[in-house]
Amino acid sequence: MTARRPTASAGPGADGALAFVTVTVGDLRLALPLADVRAVIRLPDLVRIPLGPPSLDGLAQWHGEAVPVLDLSLALGRQGGGRQRGAGRGTRETRVVLVGHRGQPVGLRVDAMAGILRTAPGRIDPVTEEDGGLDPAMLDGVLRDGPATILKLDALIDRQFGDMVEDADRPALRPSAGPADVGTSASGPASGRDGARDAPxxxxxxxxxxxxxxxxxxxxxxxxxxxxxxxxxxxxxxxxxxxxxxxxxxxxxxxxxxxxxxxxxxxxxxxxxxxxxxxxxxxxxxxxxxxxxxxxxxxxxxxxxxxxxxxxxxxxxxxxxxxxxxxxxxxxxxxxxxxxxxxxxxxxxxxxxxxGAGNGEGIAMEPARAGDGVAGAERFVVFRLAGAEYGLPVAVVREVLRRPDHVTPLPNAPDFVTGVLTLRGEVLPLIDQRRLLHLPALDAGARVGRSAGAERGRVVAVGREGADAARVGLLVDGLSGLLTVAAERIGPAPAVSAAQRRLIRRVATLETAGGAARLILLMDADGLLDMDRLADLHGPALPVSPG
Incomplete structure (x- = not known):
């Protein structure tokens, strides 16, 4: 069996040598083609994104872009390594290697960066079934000078997001209506059947x-x-x-x-x-x-x-x-x-x-240009769910209410529908967002120290006007408030699964007053209002870690 050549992206130099970044994951020493590596950074703050593969740690903000971060140990099937998805802050040596994959940056969480190694193509040995117990389909050879096993990055990442490749030709949902697409704003006509069309x-x-x-x-x-x-x-x-x-x-x-x-x-x-x-x-x-x-x-x-x-x-x-x-x-x-x-x-x-001016112009913030009628800016209602923040356009949110003590069960409903709620004579199906998004249930220990109102969470009433009017209530952990986001701060969400792409289409990348990264997952209202499609997307639960 001849040695398997590394991919062209390994980037041979003028002397014909191939360059690799070497990292450690548990007891493995792995090599990544240097030409595919964009950066190696310390473990950043991560925001969990639902409906992703078990190896997905979350999203990180890098240069204003939301980047999915995979735990390389779990991606390689090394569940015995002692880490679970999203586990802790790692150690001082923990690093995230940012690589390019089909035009999208992807982060790979590793235990440590070992260094940079250059080797001649002739010093790369073939992969055997016994090499580290890893699937040979994800490997590209073994560096004799490492020793280190070369990862085939495209094959590895495609395996994690495989359903996205299969789903590429399916029609996408139309985007959620923004301020310019909906005739009534959050302060406009009410949706209830009681006729209170001007309820503020x-x-x-x-x-x-x-x-x-x-x-x-x-x-x-x-x-x-x-x-x-x-x-x-x-x-x-x-x-x-x-x-x-x-x-x-x-x-x-x-x-x-x-x-x-x-x-x-x-x-x-x-x-x-x-x-x-x-x-x-x-x-x-x-x-x-x-x-x-x-x-x-x-x-x-x-x-x-x-x-x-x-x-x-x-x-x-x-x-x-x-x-x-x-x-x-x-x-x-x-x-x-x-x-x-x-x-x-x-x-x-x-x-x-x-x-001393008397008008505040020297000290006040700039006039509100985002969300005050300026083209391109959008306003969102932001809520909390399982430690992350999600947003919906203000125009589609009818109200945000305290979660009721009692909910009327709905027979034969999907398991993510907990029942129905009557709001001004209108019946709303209640969707448990944690169940829908395959997030861990909120156990009693997570409620310690919360007020009674916070324990019950909130109901976000979402509605669409017109001939195809629809209403649902979303059960969430809490309300963060309103947020105005400039157009340049909104981008497409990284595609980690077909279900996620249909429900979470965009992400806002922001910074807090202290300079820390803040990512808000922007949900698609049309996807949430289509109960039949939700049932199809829900499918079997993905394995998740406690949280």
Whole structure:
């Protein structure tokens, strides 16, 4: 048997030598053609993407692109190596080798990088059945100078994403409708049969145990709270200072101090789940950030359920910041609706304290250009699921509700349909996103330390208007809030399976205020609304690790 030549991508040099990057995986020493290697990096933060092969660790952000990362040990069938998918942060030596595969970068997680080796083609021996117990179809020879086994990268990666090759000729679903494709926005006509066509959408958040809201159309985005805030001299107590957002400064208002609520003594980013709601003032004026404890839900309420502030209270200065009080759940909950204009004036006052100009232009964030009617930008409702963040276009999200205590079972339904919920006289099938996406169930241990409302999760009501109108409710772990994403930050999601490609078509690659990578998986609303197609895609469960 003659020696198997390495692929042309190994890149022979002027002297005819072939170059390889050598790595270790468990007790294996492997060689990757240097010409296929784009970079070798430390193990980055990973975001789990559902419906992928068992060897898929998750997605990493690299140079603004979402890259699937495979655990090479599991891809080679070495389950006995002691690692499971997504296992920990690895060691100081753990590396990810980024290689090119059919025009898409793919990361390979290895235990360590051994070095770079150059060898003559004549010093490559053939592969035998006994070489490391590996499948010879994924190998390209054995380097005598290593010794190291050469991996056939295309064969290895194709085997992990094999169904994508088979599915390449199938028609794709049409993209989810964006702001330019849907006639009604999240703040537009309600979808219920009660005829409340002008019910406004409100983003509800909690501060010191009380509930406040802002109209969704006045919220630009919701961001994680920064760990540090630059405070301004002589500013009032409720004017926290400024935070950096995309290289600009955003004035920050503290609702606890503004309304005289109990202070918790923590820095802005120290309390878990704390968020900054970025408020659009309109008329080209710069946005203002409002620090809140948690984002709870998005509600649509008939305007008759939003009462003006009682005249006796309206005389008090602290109530000038309210536009009204909403009666929710039959009046059992009262939600204070904030005035975006008043919050803007607070932000402008902070700018005046900081630069003496009196108009805030020297310190305020740039005018909201993404999601404020500028072509190309999109707004999403972002929710949490199994440690990752997912997004749906604001235009297709009707409401985000607390998960009900009781759900009516639906006989003979697919196992990912937990039952039905009645919303304003309309019956919504409830889809358990964890089951649908083959994610691990949320066990009791994961709920420790959560509030009762957080334990139940949330229901994201998704709807489509027109002759083919459809409605579903998606069960998720929690609501992150609203997010505006510029067009250049949205790209196609790496294709890891046929089912994933039909449900998760795009991904937003962002950075947090601290510079860390943030990936948001953008779901296709049309795919979620087609129950027959969902049942076909669901199929048998993929093996997953506990999480």
């Amino acid at each position: 959408a409100l983003l509800v958040f909690g501060v010191a145990g009380q509930e406040f809201a802002l109209p969704v159309d006045r919220v630009r985005e919701v961001l994680p709270a920064p760990h540090e805030v630059a405070r301004m001299a002589r500013a009032k107590a409720h004017l926290l200072g400024v935070m950096a957002v995309r290289d600009r400064l955003l004035p920050l208002v503290d609702l606890r101090a503004l309304f005289g609520l109990a202070a918790d003594g923590n820095a802005p980013g120290e309390a878990a789940g704390r968020r900054v709601v970025v408020v659009r003032a309109g008329d080209g004026r710069a946005p203002v950030g409002v620090l809140v404890d948690e984002v709870r839900e998005i509600l649509r309420l008939d305007r008759a359920l939003i009462d003006p502030v009682p005249p006796l209270l309206a005389r008090e200065p602290e109530f000038e910041d309210l536009d009204g009080i909403a009666r929710v759940d039959g009046g059992r909950r009262l939600v204070s609706v904030l005035s975006a204009e008043r919050l803007f004036r607070h932000g402008a006052a902070l700018g005046a304290e900081g630069n």
